[in-house]
Amino acid sequence: MSIADNLKQYKSEVETDGVKLIAVSKTQTNEAILEAYNVGQRIFGENHVQELVDKQAQLPQDIEWHMIGHLQSNKVKYIAPFVSLIHGVDSLKLLQEINKQAAKNKRVIDCLLQIYIAEEETKFGLGYDEAIELLRSEEYEALKNIRIVGLMAIATNTKNEKQITIEFKELQVFFEGLKASFFSKDDTFKEISTGMSADYKLAIEEGSTMVRIGSGIFGKRIIKHFKADVSAN
Numbered sequence: 001m002s003i004a005d006n007l008k009q010y011k012s013e014v015e016t017d018g019v020k021l022i023a024v025s026k027t028q029t030n031e032a033i034l035e036a037y038n039v040g041q042r043i044f045g046e047n048h049v050q051e052l053v054d055k056q057a058q059l060p061q062d063i064e065w066h067m068i069g070h071l072q073s074n075k076v077k078y079i080a081p082f083v084s085l086i087h088g089v090d091s092l093k094l095l096q097e098i099n100k101q102a103a104k105n106k107r108v109i110d111c112l113l114q115i116y117i118a119e120e121e122t123k124f125g126l127g128y129d130e131a132i133e134l135l136r137s138e139e140y141e142a143l144k145n146i147r148i149v150g151l152m153a154i155a156t157n158t159k160n161e162k163q164i165t166i167e168f169k170e171l172q173v174f175f176e177g178l179k180a181s182f183f184s185k186d187d188t189f190k191e192i193s194t195g196m197s198a199d200y201k202l203a204i205e206e207g208s209t210m211v212r213i214g215s216g217i218f219g220k221r222i223i224k225h226f227k228a229d230v231s232a233n
């Protein structure tokens, strides 16, 4: 199936549940992204700052760009002028830098706290306790140019659906707890960004409000090899 066909199918499937579809376009060409754009997709997710900045400059200006990958503090300044949502906030230091760059751009940047729910040790994210500690801190209180609108997480990469379901369920319970404790007056704290091509159905059953779909829409990612052009020598 074509990108347009895949996209239409995902859109109709997830949007009937009121879930937002983030088309994960990392490594994809502008042509591929435009194919999705031309059938109505407006939210795209990228995980590398340079790629995100280049694509934002080259593609239609009404695209909502989400940064879904690990973000280094020293790169926040490049995306602060335009980014719609930063999914992977996993430290107070990063949040402070986003706040600083958002203020420079006279805007408020929406963020999700990335929570560590998987069994694997390589995944980024805050533990449940660390997230609470962050939200309780005076440093967080002082930040006026960021808004935490929910949580993001990546489940263990396993075929064991029971385990994935348990991880998503725990996250949802934690989300409800945070909402009651820290955001009871904030209607904007409402997003749970979970679910990728392999596990989005389980994620939606367990309360996901945004799924991040890459390969299911665009096909398998091609790993690029950059070679220096030596033919001129």
Ligand SMILES: *Cc1c(COP(=O)(O)O)cnc(C)c1O
Pocket: 024, 026, 047, 068, 069, 154, 195, 196, 197, 198, 212, 213, 214, 215, 216
């Ligand atoms: C690549 C990526 C996705 C999409 O993964 P697919 O399996 O291709 O759907 C989702 N979330 C994050 C954080 C990613 O890096």
